[in-house]
Amino acid sequence: MVEKQINLRSFETEDIKELHRWSNDPASILMVGRTPQTFEQVEKHVEKKRQNGDVLFAVENEENKLIGWVFLQNIEHEHGRAGIGILLAPEARGQGYGKYVMEKAIDIGFNQFRLNKIYLTTRGINKQAISLYEKIGFVVEGKLRKHAYVDGSYYDTYFMGILRSEWEQRNNEID
Numbered sequence: 190m191v192e193k194q195i196n197l198r199s200f201e202t203e204d205i206k207e208l209h210r211w212s213n214d215p216a217s218i219l220m221v222g223r224t225p226q227t228f229e230q231v232e233k234h235v236e237k238k239r240q241n242g243d244v245l246f247a248v249e250n251e252e253n254k255l256i257g258w259v260f261l262q263n264i265e266h267e268h269g270r271a272g273i274g275i276l277l278a279p280e281a282r283g284q285g286y287g288k289y290v291m292e293k294a295i296d297i298g299f300n301q302f303r304l305n306k307i308y309l310t311t312r313g314i315n316k317q318a319i320s321l322y323e324k325i326g327f328v329v330e331g332k333l334r335k336h337a338y339v340d341g342s343y344y345d346t347y348f349m350g351i352l353r354s355e356w357e358q359r360n361n362e363i364d
């Protein structure tokens with residue numbers, strides 16, 4: 190896979206229009222899922238995240254085109270931990286961008302926010318996401334049984350995490 194040059198910048202209010210589009214594509218609804226969202230609902234979702242102190246990044250590709258967002262959420266400095274989330278534009282998926290986006294955001298989490306652990310949850314049905322997270326070094330710490338109802342079936346939700354020590358060790362091995 191060709192290396193991707195992506196850039197993270199602050200997620201701006203004017204980016205919400207695109208987030209609304211990405212959030213409503215069928216795969217997003219299945220994998221991240223909610224029911225389809227109105228623009229106002231997406232706006233409120235972003236506002237709630239800002240009020241929660243979540244750090245929101247817009248992702249730009251090599252041509253400075255907006256192709257997704259990634260965020261650190263529920264940052265708890267007393268525990269040195271935060272959650273992470275990612276959503277790429279439908280046309281940017283399946284090309285290897287996810288790895289570079291996650292790596293940049295994780296790097297900010299560990300090296301700028303001085304976190305000790307970054308975690309996420311994902312649906313067991315989301316094989317692409319699980320494969321990506323494992324490739325980056327996330328470990329499945331637990332499975333919530335039949336936690337999500339998707340398209341007529343119940344699926345486990347995976348809780349996955351990566352520690353700063355694991356991230357550093359992994360980067361040392363790559364260097």
Ligand SMILES: CC(C)(COP(=O)(O)OP(=O)(O)OC[C@H]1O[C@@H](n2cnc3c(N)ncnc32)[C@H](O)[C@@H]1OP(=O)(O)O)[C@@H](O)C(=O)NCCC(=O)NCCS
Nearest residue numbers: 220275276277282283284285286287311316317318320321
């Ligand atoms: C999930 C998401 C972030 C992945 O990013 P991406 O850049 O599209 O990921 P890639 O296409 O590089 O796939 C990652 C890996 O999964 C593998 N993969 C893809 N589909 C797969 C499948 N059905 N089963 C198993 N592995 C799969 C790919 O081969 C790749 O591994 P490789 O690099 O070793 O080949 C992105 O597709 C996305 O935003 N999806 C919609 C929203 C979403 O699901 N967000 C995550 C919620 S937890």
